[in-house]
Amino acid sequence: MGRRKIPERQKPLNLDMSPVGMTVMTATHTHEACHPCTQATLAFGCDLLQASSAILFWVDSAHFVQTIELAGTEADLLPEYFNNGFYTYDPLNIRKVLNGSNNVLMLEQERNHNSHDHNQIHDTFLQRHGIVDEINFLFRNENDAVALLSVMNRQIDLTPFPTDFQWEPLRRYMEFTLQQHPQMRARRIYRILKEKFHLTNKEVEVVFLLEKGASNWEISEIMHIGISTVKTHIVNILNKTGVGSRAAAAAYMRSL
Secondary structure: OOOOOOOOOOOOOOOOOHHHOOOOOOOOEOOOOOOHHHHHHHHHHHHHHOOOEEEEEEEOOOOOEEEEEEEOOOOOHHHHHHHOOHHHHOOOOHHHHHHOOOOEEEHHHHHHHOOHHHHHHHHHHHHHOOEEEEEEEEEEEOOEEEEEEEEEEEOOOOOOOOOOOOHHHHHHHHHHHHHHOHHHHHHHHHHHHHHOOOOOHHHHHHHHHHHOOOOHHHHHHHHOOOHHHHHHHHHHHHHHHOOOOHHHHHHHHHHO
16 A cells, blocks of 8 residues: 655744643654654654544643644634634544543544534535544543544545454554653653652753753753752762763663
8 A cells, every 4th residue: 555645844833722721742743754753653653554644742741732643634624623612513523532541532532522513513524625524533641641643534535444443452552652752752851760760850851862962061051050950860870870970871771
């Protein structure tokens, strides 16, 4: 099955997501700008389901959207969805999905839990963008939601989503593919540093900067703290982790 053609570049999106308690970075990445893990996941999801569009939302521990990566999705879809309030009527509202316990949700099934009026309003949005069906996959690090993949079936797609498919093995495979993505890795390392070594938030920030090779002066400038405070943080990090030097701390980080 051939890969579907995806637009080479899209403009950054200006989204007002504050009403649903979310923020988004100004730069929204296109398929070509994605990390290879994301690129593989978006392509796999679209190819397997024979769908032409997908959106991947990366979220932090408070479920604030940090980055949105697109595949085959027109630039005006998300601004219209969020800025015009269509998310309010969506059976697959991102806030609802992130706060729920289900890892796979299908539009047709979730419509049964929505009011008729809300479904009608949501249908007008879908019809305007030629969307016929949608399925959401929630990816987790431990039990924390870290990303949400929305795969959309459109009028131009020849094959509808199957209703009797075993979705969970597919979701787990895509989740495994994303494990080496910087977002996943950062969340995994953050958990280790906090739970295993009991580092403070500031100390965790210093560790990530040490991994990147930052000097004490650079850490001081980035974190807006004094050089002496940086040195104190580093001493605490070495004592808590049991490594002998800042180079060893950076090497340990790279091994995770």
